[in-house]
Ligand code: SAM
């Protein structure tokens with residue numbers, strides 16, 4: 001904990017704008033300075049991501065290859081068995097991950113056998129001594145509590161974009177639904193992982209507005225994933241332009257400055273980034289990445305374990321052993 005400067009939850013749009021709009025190198029320098037006041041800058045949290053249920057989702061998120069209504073090449077895969085998932089988590093731990101995130105292509109959690117199986121997975125992964133995370137769609141307060149009791153450490157639920165832009169990309173749920181689930185997760189005492197995606201056609205103001213929502217929550221999300229749109233053929237955004245590196249750097253740096261204690265994760269987009277480009281993101285304050293055994297994120301490519309090992313060595317980075325919790 002940095003005692004000199006408190007964590008602020010009263011940021012204004014004007015203040016965020018004056019940080020975000022700075023000349024890039026000045027912004028990166030400031031972010032790198034804040035990063036060093038709050039974190040060990042050479043430690044990067046490695047979070048293994050596993051898609052435990054893939055595709056066939058009823059939502060219409062226009063960026064997502066797993067939405068059933070778009071014609072993509074993605075193969076639908078039923079919910080994995082708890083044994084399979086737990087042995088994957090074991091291998092992730094051996095390979096240096098400290099967090100294991102299980103993702104399901106669901107709109108929301110239902111109180112059925114599948115949820116019981118998820119709870120079994122959470123228990124098993126928790127017993128391995130890993131920080132267990134899930135991202136399963138919307139949750140009620142009661143479901144969040146059941147997950148917490150099973151040993152869930154964190155829940156990923158992204159805002160994705162600004163409130164104003166939200167309905168341009170998703171019509172089957174609202175921004176308010178997202179906030180409601182985040183509230184339910186918070187009430188259950190689970191750590192929050194929430195961020196968004198760049199490259200959906202949003203403006204810089206939308207990006208800042210999303211950061212404002214995150215940074216003015218009563219407590220900042222403990223992790224903030226910043227994703228670049230992973231373009232999936234067949235989705236409405238499949239042929240959108242690639243997100244510029246400097247846009248990712250600007251977003252990461254601003255997030256680092258306004259949410260200094262949070263883990264900022266360089267999430268989707270790494271497959272299309274050179275090592276030197278990723279290094280800019282780490283310099284700007286990113287201190288977490290997603291990895292996976294399969295070399296895919298959920299359904300799109302991601303650097304493999306070996307490639308990341310080489311990058312860590314080249315940049316002098318070390319996998320974070322465990323997140324320091326306030
Ligand atoms: N179905 C649940 C939900 O939407 O909350 C959990 C899984 S969903 C794949 C988790 C997050 O992945 C989404 O909220 C979104 O931020 C991100 N995501 C999905 N597709 C993406 C893409 N093509 N590019 C970048 N991020 C993406």
Ligand code: DTB
Pocket residue numbers: 049065103135156158195196225226227230267268296297298299300301
């Ligand atoms: C997050 O912020 N990014 C991850 C995770 N949370 C679950 C997912 C990114 C998905 C990228 C596209 C895909 O592979 O489906």
Ligand code: SF4
Pocket residue numbers: 057058059060061064065066067104105106107137
């Ligand atoms: Fe479904 Fe999640 Fe993809 Fe939206 S982002 S379509 S809710 S899997």
